[in-house]
Amino acid sequence: MHISEGVLSLPVIATGYALTATGVGIGLKRLKDKDIVKTAVFSAAFFVASLIHVPLGPSSVHLILNGLVGLLLGPACFCALFVALLLQAILFQFGGLTSLGVNTFNMAMPALLCYAVFVNAMRNGRLPLVLIGFLSGFVSVSGSALLLSASLILSAEHFGSSAKLICVAHIPIMVIDGVITAVVLSFIKKVKPEMLCA
Amino acid sequence: MRLKIRLIFLAGTVLLLSPGHPALAHKVNLFCYFEDGVLKGEGYYGGGRPARNAAIEVYSLKGDALMATTQTDEEGRFSAEGGLVGPVRVIMKAGQGHRAEFVVEEEGTATAADNKALGGKVVAESEGTRLLEDRIKRLEARVGHLERRSSEPGPMTVVAGLGGIAVLFALVHLAKKKNAL
Numbered sequence: 001m002h003i004s005e006g007v008l009s010l011p012v013i014a015t016g017y018a019l020t021a022t023g024v025g026i027g028l029k030r031l032k033d034k035d036i037v038k039t040a041v042f043s044a045a046f047f048v049a050s051l052i053h054v055p056l057g058p059s060s061v062h063l064i065l066n067g068l069v070g071l072l073l074g075p076a077c078f079c080a081l082f083v084a085l086l087l088q089a090i091l092f093q094f095g096g097l098t099s100l101g102v103n104t105f106n107m108a109m110p111a112l113l114c115y116a117v118f119v120n121a122m123r124n125g126r127l128p129l130v131l132i133g134f135l136s137g138f139v140s141v142s143g144s145a146l147l148l149s150a151s152l153i154l155s156a157e158h159f160g161s162s163a164k165l166i167c168v169a170h171i172p173i174m175v176i177d178g179v180i181t182a183v184v185l186s187f188i189k190k191v192k193p194e195m196l197c198a
Numbered sequence: 199m200r201l202k203i204r205l206i207f208l209a210g211t212v213l214l215l216s217p218g219h220p221a222l223a224h225k226v227n228l229f230c231y232f233e234d235g236v237l238k239g240e241g242y243y244g245g246g247r248p249a250r251n252a253a254i255e256v257y258s259l260k261g262d263a264l265m266a267t268t269q270t271d272e273e274g275r276f277s278a279e280g281g282l283v284g285p286v287r288v289i290m291k292a293g294q295g296h297r298a299e300f301v302v303e304e305e306g307t308a309t310a311a312d313n314k315a316l317g318g319k320v321v322a323e324s325e326g327t328r329l330l331e332d333r334i335k336r337l338e339a340r341v342g343h344l345e346r347r348s349s350e351p352g353p354m355t356v357v358a359g360l361g362g363i364a365v366l367f368a369l370v371h372l373a374k375k376k377n378a379l
Contacts, residue, residue: 003295004225033374040367044360051351083366087359092351093225099295152295166294 001064001144001170002050002088002095002103009155016102016151023078023108031076038195042069043080047087050094064173067140068181070111071118071132072188072195078108102151110143122185123197129189133182141174142167226252228290228298231340237278241270241290241298248274252292259285259301 008016031039049063070077082104088094095103114136121127145167152166188195226249230239237256241249254276256266265286266278290298 001294002225004297006299007291007295007297028370031370031374033371033378036367036371036374040363043363043367047359047363048356051356079370083363087362091355091359091362095225148295169294 001062001107001148002085003099003106003148003151005096005098007155008099008102008151012102012151012155013098016099016105018101020078020082020101020104020108023075023105023112024082027076027078030074031079035073035076039073039076039080042073042077043084045069046081047084050088050092062173063180064107064141064144064177065137065181066107066111066144067114067136067138067177068133068184070108070113070115070140071122071136071181071185074115074119075112077111077115078104081108081111106144106147106151109147110140113143114140129185129196130182133185134178137178137181138174141170141177145170145174226290226292226296226298228288228300229340230288230300230302232282232284232302235281237266237282237284237286237288237302238276239288239300240273240275241292242274243296248272249290249292249296250274252290252296254278255289255291256282257287257289259287262287 046065046069049065052063066077066081069080073080082100085095085100085104085107086097089097089100089103117139118127118132118136122129122132149166185196226241226243228239228241230237232238239254241252241254243249249270250272252270252274254268254270255264256268256278257263258265265282266280268276268278270276270290285301285303288300288302290300292298
């Protein structure tokens with residue numbers, strides 16, 4: 001899911017940074033002092049999740065968990081994902097500093113969308129928590145795959161064929177992420193239910 | 199308060215710079231070399247899994263002219279024939295935004311050059327041993343290079359990353375507190 005250095009065109013890089021800067025700015029403004037620790041914890045969870053590889057086909061597939069981060073952090077997910085991706089780029093050479101803006105936006109925007117769609121249902125209990133968790137994991141990874149494809153297509157036309165395969169290649173990780181998000185949400189409901197209502 | 203901020207900033211900087219060697223995982227890696235005048239190489243992801251069917255482009259180092267294109271096989275390996283001479287820049291595009299680059303400085307293998315120089319002469323035992331030793335040294339260097347490149351991030355690197363996250367959010371907390379005052 002991380003786009004490497006030297007792949008994206010300059011306009012796409014600039015747009016990615018502009019969108020991410022806006023997201024991080026709004027996230028920071030809305031981030032309450034009491035939620036900073038929670039945001040840091042989910043940033044750390046996302047940071048480590050990328051090290052858990054799922055060997056599928058020729059591609060590199062790993063856990064993402066951006067749906068979980070988005071659902072529990074809301075707009076602050078931009079801050080959490082930006083920090084985690086920045087440190088992954090510096091320490092692990094996942095992605096790169098030039099593509100950091102696009103990578104952050106690709107991960108955070110679908111996560112924020114999941115928050116907007118599912119947060120009320122989660123707080124009111126209108127939908128089963130397991131279903132909300134699965135859908136968040138599934139939809140956020142699908143959205144990230146679509147944005148990743150769009151970033152590559154916008155950078156160069158010949159990435160089109162590769163980009164079309166991305167969504168198909170990520171179907172297993174959509175399901176795995178959905179299941180893990182559902183399990184984590186169920187666990188949080190048992191041990192710290194107030195976190196779901198905050 | 200200022201001292202506290204400085205200490206946290208210093209700790210963060212130390213944590214960020216603490217890994218002696220960068221861990222290379224998940225990203226796609228490329229290693230290339232000339233063997234008997236043929237450019238060969240292999241692409242792999244972190245942990246050593248091969249990058250299959252990845253597009254390979256060979257450019258001249260001077261002028262950036264495209265000299266050859268090919269793709270990796272099921273084991274992530276490729277070879278590009280057609281009289282290529284170094285130095286060349288090899289770019290691998292493994293799809294999904296994965297890209298790796300490798301510059302091969304060497305113009306050809308020393309073995310090929312040595313063999314040409316020796317011509318049809320009978321190779322003396324000492325010369326044969328020297329050639330063998332040279333070849334082993336090159337292979338050792340290559341194996342060492344591959345080991346370094348395919349290593350997963352070590353626990354220290356992960357701890358450094360987690361420390362970095364803690365420090366950055368501590369700075370956010372301090373900045374918000376300062377603004378609130």
